[in-house]
Amino acid sequence: MDRSHSMTSQEPAPERTAIHFASTQALGSIEACLQALLEDWKEDCPKNLKDYVADIDPSLHRAALVELIKADLQHRWEKGNQSSLEEYCQEYQDLGDKDTLPPDLIYEAYRVACQYGCSSSIEEYCGNFPNQKSHVLSLARRWNGASTALVSHQPTKHLQPGEELDEFELLTLLGEGSFAKVFLAHQRSLRRQVALKISTDYGTEARTMASLEHDHIVQVFSESVDPERNLRLLCMQYIPGTTLGRAISYLNSHSEIPFSGSGFLSVLDDLSEHPTLLQTTALREREQLSDEDWTGAVCWLGSRVAEALTFAHSQTVLHRDIKPDNILVSQYGRPYLADFNLSIDSHPMGETSAGMFGGSIAYMSPEHLDAFNPAHEARPEVVNQQSDIYSLGVTLFELAAGRLPFIDVPSSEVSETLFRFANTRRSTLPSPKAIRPEVSEALDLTIRKCLQPDPKNRFQEAKELADALHGARELRTLENQLPPLGRIARFFVRHPGWAIVILAIWPHLVGSIVNISYNTLFIVGDLTAAQQLSFSRMVAVYNLLVYPLCVLTLIWKLKPFYRIWPKMKDEGLTTLDEQDYLRNELISYSTWVIIVSCLGWLPGGLIFPLALHLEEGPISLTVFFHFISSFTISGLIALTYCYFGIEFFALRIGYPRLLMGIRSPRKVAKEELRWANPRMRLIQFCAGTIPLVAAISIVLIGPEEVDSYDTFRILVTALITLGAVGFGIALWVAHLLNQTLTVLTKSDSSYGANMYRSDQY
Secondary structure, three states, X not given: OOOOOOOOOOOOOOOOOOOOOOOHHHHHHHHHHHXXXXXXXXXXXOOOHHHHHOOOOHHHHHHHHHHHHHHHHHHHHHOOOOOOHHHHHHHOHHHOOHHHOOHHHHHHHHHHHHHOOOOOOHHHHHHHOHHHHHHHHHHHHHHOOOOOOHHHOOOOOOOOOOOEEOOEEEXXXXXXXOOEEEEEEEEOOOOEEEEEEEEEOOOOHXXXXXXXXXXOEOOEEEEEEEOOOOEEEEEEOOOOEEEHHHHHHHHHHOOOOOXXXXXXXXXXXXXXXXXXXXXXXXXXXXXXXXXXXHXXXXXXXXXXXXXXXXXXXXXXXXXXXXXXXXXXXXXXXXXXXXXXXXXXXXXXXXXXXXXXXOOOHHHOOHHHHHHHXXXXXXXXXXXXXXXXHHHHHHHHHHHHHOOOOOOOOOOOOHHHHHHXXXXXXXXXXXXXXXXXXXXXXXXXXXXXXXXXXXXXXXOOOHHHHHHHHHHHHHHHHHHHHOOOOOHHHHXXXXXXXXXXXXXXXXXXXXXXXHHHHHHHHHOHHHOOHHHHHHHHHHHHHHHHHHHHHHHHHHHHHOHHHHHHHHXXXXXXXXXXXXXXXXXXXXXXXXXXXXXHHHHHHOOHHHHHHHHHHHHHOOOOHHHHHHHHHHHHHHHHHHHHHHHHHHHHHHHHHHHHHOOOOOOOHHHHHHHHOOOHHHHHHHHHHXXXXXXXXXXXHHHHHOHHHOOOHHHHHHHHHHHHHHHHHHHHHHHHHHHHHHHHHHHHHOOOOOOOOOOOOOOOO
């Protein structure tokens, strides 16, 4: 549909038609062919139908031929030439054989034959077309003798502003589609301005929309019929503003307008041609939208459309033609889902295939393209709620990235084109973030989940999509408030596996260095030769047994992370239950780090001296004390900094990403992280005791245990200095973690929007 129109409409396309007239340009080309044929028939000198399509886009040849044959049949039968569809198939190879003819063409041929004396029933006539029989019968029930030919659906073509229909005065043309026009009209009885949609007297759009009373669905006021002109008048809520399609085009063509909530509102102001009434609630929403960045604005608009779609689906209504041109946006930034002319009951009674096709090809899901393809065996039932969600995903992609996700190049044959388009959608999963980097990861994954080729991997309900978009917007607010990531942290984001390994191992390496140094200075020299040899064997055995066991335990606890994280990161294929499970595992991992560190280090302070005492004879109380001090100090170093590193990764890098898809991330975080702060204070206390324990140990030892007083003084100074530096690092990391916890769990989303922008790590 041409984006220059502010409201669009389309007549229901019959199932398995050769093409859906998704653009006015395509429709214009086919209309020109028809007009040329009709002019030639007036002179009673029609040319070969191939001549009429020679100059149009090859991808439209078959669709144009179908419409030309419908018109040609009518005139030939009028002249007594009872041409059959089989004859057309033989003459025009682009049609294919009779087994692949569009059902609407078969129905039209039967309808024309009945006009001129055919006494066969529709069931008997369809005996020649068994593959299409069920679809033709469905068409016959729906159209009830009316023509499906394009030339019969132009009663609105000559309507102009200034005319009067029923109680409506047509003021301004707001938009026009393939088979309808929408006017701004004055309703005299109620003295109000309305949007009046005028189309052929066919379809159930009014009944569908009248049952959908929702804040983000265009409201239908009334419906009337002009029997003399065969027109249906649909009186609807007038939304001063524009379509989302026009807004996207305008924004892309004006580089000076920023991609943000305020920039989008300025586009609406530029495109809105009519004044709007003051609405205080909507004005507050406009103010909120103006504060959003581009991710927030896309989530804002998308979540409201998803809520409208949720309501439609709850009423068993499928839209089937969601696209930017069918979403109206008021000057306040409120989106409204419109144009339910192709919608159907998702649980139809009786007719299982009628009306299941139509839509706009660029926004169709793979299964919708299959069902739309006359050469594909897909049944109409494959078009379902997930198909609507896919179309909304394409719309959100176009809004977020500024262009459609797929570049479709049509071929000369419609079925081949549809096969190719469906295969493209099944073989690629484009990312809006790859085109526009400012799109958040949460929004990127949300849109990509909508575009999953397999409907089972998409959101199963529109409500899930609405919740995910609400959550993505809140997560964007969190991202803007969290302390920004420095170079090292960004490396950890790209390589989470390496991050966990590095953060878990390096504190233990530091602890080992301290342990070895301490043992060398204060323990080994006081042992006998036999005790030293025995101590070396014990260290080797202890290191071979205890440390690998501790490492394997921590790796085992990471197993769910390595199993689920890649699925979420790459394509967003995780379920909410999997994310809940992984969040809890990630939160508890730091507790496991504390437990494993304690079990790996602290027992050594007792095991080694007791084993030496039992195996090689007594050791002094001083050596016993040194063992306890050595393993306590080393263990506290390993435990404290390992905890802070893992907790930093969990809270700042891993946890926020596991909140994707949740409607209220802060509410969930506040509940799940309630024990994080007390635990962190305990570890801060441990960090503070490290230099204290070291200093006390050296002071109690006294200078007589070392070579000289100067060496003693250097040791004391070095231990206290290093301990203080380590304690300072621990305080700094704890400060960052406290900031992170505050942002994740506070209830006021407006708190400190940029309060931490100066701290990078």
